[in-house]
Amino acid sequence: MTSDSARPPASAGAAPGGATHDAAPDGARGAAPGGRRSESPGRLARPLIRLAHLHGVATSYIDQLGAYVENDDAAIAGVLAALGVDASGPEAIEASLRAELDRRGRQLVAPTIVATCGEATSVPVNCAPEDRPRAGIVLEDGTHYDGEPAIVPTDPADAPRHHQLLRAGMALTLPADLPMGYHTLVVEVSGRRATATVICAPKSIPVPPAVAERDRWGWMTQMYSVRSADSWGVGDYGDLRRLLADAGAKSGADFMLINPIHACAPVAPLEPSPYLPESRRFLNVTYIRPQDIPEYAELSEAERAEVDRLHAGVAPMNVSAEPMDINAAWNAKLPALRVIFRHGRGAAREAAFRAFVAEAGEDLTAWATWCVAFETWGAPWEGDWIRTTGRDSAAVRELAAGHAEEMDFQRWLQWIAAEQVGAAQQAAKDSGMALGLMMDMAVGVHALGADVWWSPERFALGGVTVGCPPDFYNQQGQDWGQPPFNPRYLEETGYAVYRDMVHAMFAHAGAIRIDHVLGVFRLWWIPQGLGAKNGAYVRYDHEAMLGVLAIEATRAGGMVIGEDLGTVPDYVRRVLADHGVLGTDVEWFARVDDSPNASDPYKAPSEYRRQALASVTTHDLPPTAGYLRFEHVALRERLGLLSEPVETFAASARAERDAMMARLVESGYLTAEEAADVEGHEQRVVEAMHAMLRDTPSYLKQAALVDGVGERRSQNQPGTSWEYCNWRVPLADGSGHVVPADEVFALPRVRSLAAVMRGER
Incomplete structure (x- = not known):
């Protein structure tokens, strides 16, 4: 059984990390009624529109159906207010126009300049x-x-x-x-x-020599879902190290994409979604394995007995296929970590810890203080300290001074997490992997988290959140409940906060996947109270952000992949490709001409992009075995998520499967007899889809570990929060038996799929 969290959901419209889709911008294909595709000269001359454009706020867009849409005045004024610009009336608008023009007139040079090597x-x-x-x-x-x-x-x-x-x-x-x-x-x-x-x-991120030499393949997994006897009920960094080492040595994989491991509050009840962190600068410490900390081996007999007792209390969870109880796991692990911390460290280890603290600087102090405030004053969404205190508050200074040991404990947890993730990446490289760990970057952070509380100036906090406008998937739009970075702050500070975040991720990874990469170009800001459909796009300096990615990836010898699924403008994909950022191609979405119609034909493998990470599925769909058996139809009906009769949705899902089978037969990956009996040839069909994936020209190809073991259950159902056990489903095979981390790459079915990915079948 799982423990319900009191933490408020990110939004009512979409679960963090769920499928995100975006309408196309001005200039995208599609005809608007009457042929109109842009704002009239009269509208462009309006002071409000001029003010918005001065501040990078778009006032019209082309939606997913190709229709021209003008943002209403209330939405534009609300977005400007979040940027600190008064557009509350005609006089305020004129004053704001004069103030911005005067500011620019006094500015000697732009505060951030992008140059090309x-x-x-x-x-x-x-x-x-x-x-x-x-x-x-x-x-x-x-x-x-x-x-x-x-x-x-x-x-x-x-x-x-x-x-x-x-x-x-x-x-x-x-x-x-x-x-x-x-x-x-x-x-x-x-x-x-x-x-x-x-x-x-650099003008473009260079392709690493190992990838330029030949295309590479790897696995995708939710690391928390794969456990071993040494786990504490949830997959941890020790399991990750084993997975990476075995994936390279036993299956020949070159990378492994995992769920985001950004820092979430280490205070129960925990937030299950890895896409709603409290900080993107640091790591999730709930994934630490206590037994792998060097000081564990030095504990006294009594201390060791206490840690082992705590572990024994949750170890039986490791063999359960039921949704994981992440709070029970953490409630046992946290006191064990305190035992190890209080044992102390030798001089060399203490020096290494203090060096880590010094290098992390004020951001680490911010994170530790927020955690201590959470533990001492209560959850930020239940009390008022999050609104009445800040980094300069006397109460905060007194809190930190009065809880010096706990402050150090929170810093120590981050040090240990960094050590263990670093050890996992080293194990990956030692096993022969070309890239090793591929980290996932979430879109944003929790509005009441450490990043926002300590440094509110980094964000637009004037009552706006991020989401996307109405589209095929949600006619009311989506509100993800996260505050956006303030583009003015980023520019004035040389994108330092973004630089630090990307640098920290590449310190332990060979590649980074950016969720909703369109956010590098623009984000849909939604003023409070207006609803997700009544927002406006705010532009970001994508050249600056791509420049940071290029520098950090080049220094690390790594790669960057942008999640560009959904309706993404062609110009975005061109710019990303020009900068060496790979896109994302998914077989289930790869229809001819990107058709949204389920029955339309799928692309031949030769038509996939070269600059892409290609996969059969994503974490927002059931595993392929489940998708082929229409698990998504049954789940959405059970959860009441369908906006049409279940018979209609089921017919669409069957048409989609039939179209995929037709592509596999036409391209020679399946026989007609096999395609006609999908349930009777499940593994054969799954491997045929991966064989087609293998024949794409994409630089990187990816198989899901759930497809290797035959799992059918979804890890995440977009559009839900607590209605489904999102992000808590342990890895199990098609029969419901848990697959341990130290056995997964020995399974015949996993070995067979790995052989397909290596091109041996």
Whole structure:
């Protein structure tokens, strides 16, 4: 049995990590009524519309059906308010327009500049030629660039689009030999001084030599679902280390994609969804394995007995196929971790711990303080401390000072988690994997989490949340309940918070998958009280964010994959590909011309993208064995999620399966007889779908571990919160028997699927 959480759901419209779809932007294909596809000159001249565009707020879009949609004034004003811009009436709008134009007029240079390695970059300087501007560059390592950027007069019309409102009369040229990294440009003009962050990034993320040599394949799994005798009822980092080592050594895989392991509150009741973390900067400590901590071997007899007793209390859960009780698991593991922490460390280990704390800096203090506040003052969604205190509060300072040991304990947990994830990645590389661990980056963070509480300036908190507009999947739109990054803050701080997050992920991974990668370009902001359909798109500087990804991936020798499922504009896919970011192709969604009709034909494998991570399924669908048997139809009917008669949905699902069987027969992966009896040839059909996957040109191919063992149950049902046991389903085979982490790659069915992925069948 599972324990219900008192934590509020992310939203009523979609579970975090569920399928997300997005309407197409202006310029996307599709005809609007009357042929109209853009705003009229009269609308564009309106002060509110001009103000919105100045702040990167789109005021119209093309929806999924190709219809032109204009955002209403209330939604636009609400989004502007979240950006700190007053658009409450005509006079306020005019004042805000003047204020923004005046701000730009006084700005010497943009606060963040994106440069491309090997290319000279022109940067507008907002001054007159007679002002005699001077400039210098401080490199990332603190040294000064040898030389001074050339400064010449320029025409403001030649400035990049996002700088055109600068009254620039000059431009400086960043040199082509500027090294990759984050540098500081210093500009001085007539006693005025301005600095800007220069993100100097490779034009494209290079394909790692091992992947360029030949296409690579790997596994996808929900790591918490795979347990062993040493687990505490939930899969942990020790199980992950074993999975990675065996996947490489025994199956020949080159990577393993896992669920997000961002930091969630280590206080019961736990949040099951890995897509709703309280911080994306740190790791989920509930996945720590106490027995793998070096100090465990040094415990006294009494201390060891206590840890072992706690483990024995939850160990029977490891062989149960019932939904996992994540709270019982953590309630046993937490006191065991305290025993090990209080035992202490030797001098060398203590020095390593303190070095970790120093490097993590204020962000780690923020996380530890939030955790202590949670434990001491109660859940942030039940009390008022989350709204009445902050990092500068006297109460917060007193709390930290009065709970010094607990603060250190929370920091220690992060250190141990980082060590264990690092050990898992090292095991992957030692087993011969080309990439090893592939981490998943969630879209955002919990509105009442540590990141938002300690650093509210990083987010737009004026009553907005993120989601998507109405589409085929939800006619009311979706509200994911998460606050968005403030694009103005990101620009003014050189994207430092984003840099730190990406760097921390690549410290332990060979690749990163970005959930809802469209968020790098724009997000649908929803003002409070207006409903998900009444929002507006806010643009982000995708060149800056892709530049950060390119720098960090290049330094790590890694790869970046963007989850670009659903209706994603063609230009987004082109830009991502130009920057070396792989897309995501899924067999069940890969119809000819991207048709949404279930009965339409599927693409031949040769038509898949080269720059992609290709897979048969995703975590938002039942495992392939279950999907083939229409488990999703039965589940959605049981949960009351259908907006049409079950007979209609079932007919659509059967048409979809028939179309897939037709593709497999036509391409020679199945016989007509096998396709006509799917239930009688389940494993054969599953392997045929993976054989077709193997024949795609995609750089990376991915098999789901649930497909290897024959599991049929869904890990996640989008559109639900507590109606289904999302993110708590343990790995079991088709007969309902639990599959242990140390046995999974010895199973004949898993070995057979691995042989298919290696191209041996």
